[in-house]
Amino acid sequence: MAGPLLVAALSAAAPLLAMGFERWPGLAPCALCLWQRWPYWVAAAIALLAAALPPAARRWALRAAALAVAVSGAIAVLHVGVEQGWWPSPLPACQAPGVDPSMSVDDLLRSLAPAPTKPCDEAAYLFGGMPLSVAAMNLIYAVLLSVWTLRQSGSDLGRRV
Template sequence: MMSSLMVAGLAAAAPLIALGSERWPGLAPCALCLWQRWPYWVAAALAVAAALLPARWRVWALRAAGLAVLVSGAIAVLHVGVEQGWWPSPLPACQAPPVAAGASVDDLLRSLNPAPNKPCDEATYLIPGLPLSMAMMNLIYAAGLAAFVFSRAARRV
């Protein structure tokens, strides 16, 4: 039960740190950055559920939490590839809006999003001088957390 709550805290820490990096240093997230956060919330909820479930279901809930963390890691792989120019982003929010031939400036302004978005192919670095983007740091964290979660589940928490 204690390790389930620890997993919940570690899963919730990732999106909370990302939110904090928006508020404190003022880093702007892109659409893929926002997508990477949702699986952590799912993992945190599943880990809390694992703590409340009977022992025979606890392992399965923890494994499901580990899978949710791996989903965030998979999105991070996609994001790193977009940042490195290996492939384009599949999300329409990451791409420039189409411009019709002969569109006026007013038409162009109306086609823009109400809030400015950061392009998904522009890497964001939290620590100056460290060549790891936020997406790459999330990938590393997700891999480590998933390994931890699966090791806890293997011990039949």
């Protein structure tokens, strides 16, 4: 039973840590950063559900949680590619807003986002000498957590609750 609860805790830890980095040291998230968090919440919820399921169903629930974490990793691949300039972001929130020359200054000010947003192609780094962006670190974490969760789903087969 500890396996699913640990998966839930480790899945929830990623977006909670990211929110903590918004407060200190004040890293602003971009739209892709925010998208990478949702699959972790889904994985945490599925893993909590898995803790209450019988062993056969728990196995499949943990695999679904691993898939959810892998989705965050896939979004991280997209994000790293945008940061490196390999491809543009598909999200409109990542694009610079266009300005209609016929707009008045008041209309332009009303069209601006209520809070400043960070461009998706501007990499955020936690550690000065480390060449890994936060998106790249999320990619590594997502791969490790999804593989570990898959292993948990296999080792959980023989256990009885």
